[in-house]
Amino acid sequence: MTKTENKRDKANAQRRRQILDAAFMCFLENGYHQTGVREIAKRAGISLGNLYNHFSGKHDVLAEIATLERAELEPFLNLLAQEKPADAVLAEFVTGYAEYLSSPENVILTLEITCEALRKPDIAVLFTESRTALVTAVIGLIERGVREGSLTAVADVEETAHLLIELIEGRAYRAAIDGAPLKRVLAGLREFVSAALVARNL
DSSP states (O other): OOHHHHHHHHHHHHHHHHHHHHHHHHHHHHOSTTOOHHHHHHHHTSOHHHHHHHOSSHHHHHHHHHHHHHHHTHHHHHHHTOOSOHHHHHHHHHHHHHHHHTSHHHHHHHHHHHHHHHHOHHHHHHHHHHHHHHHHHHHHHHHHHHHHTSBOOOSOHHHHHHHHHHHHHHHHHHHHHHTOOHHHHHHHHHHHHHHHHBOTTO
């Protein structure tokens, strides 16, 4: 690759990121369906034609954002794979994931992506891939915890993993909407999950 090509690739990557950042802010402020490509281009400080040089339309912009959201899960996937006692990892995961989800920006963006996933199969695939990775990691943690004796055996590990993630997500979203004190929400989540999954013989 020549220096000119390398410089052009970097410029293209920067411009794509500029468009994605602008779209992210527009979706947060106005919602996905209330945002037009002209608004995104204006927010990014570029022409409409320039935007179309990088994305075929608003849907492709959202698809890219959904892909980037998967990268946001990496710290949690890494946490769930740590070799510390499973009950300690579980408590860290519940706290960290709930804190991450409860920010208003993440609530809005997640709901926008979820709604569009119900309408568009390609967005649904991205959404499902991210969820599957998280569920698989939680399953691994529960199974390890049962083997080491720090977590209680459950009848259906996969269903338990889904329910755990949905509990954290639902409570975090409601806390963001209701304005509930995050400290109390986190304490309640940890207490509930501990009662349900942590072995009592420790």
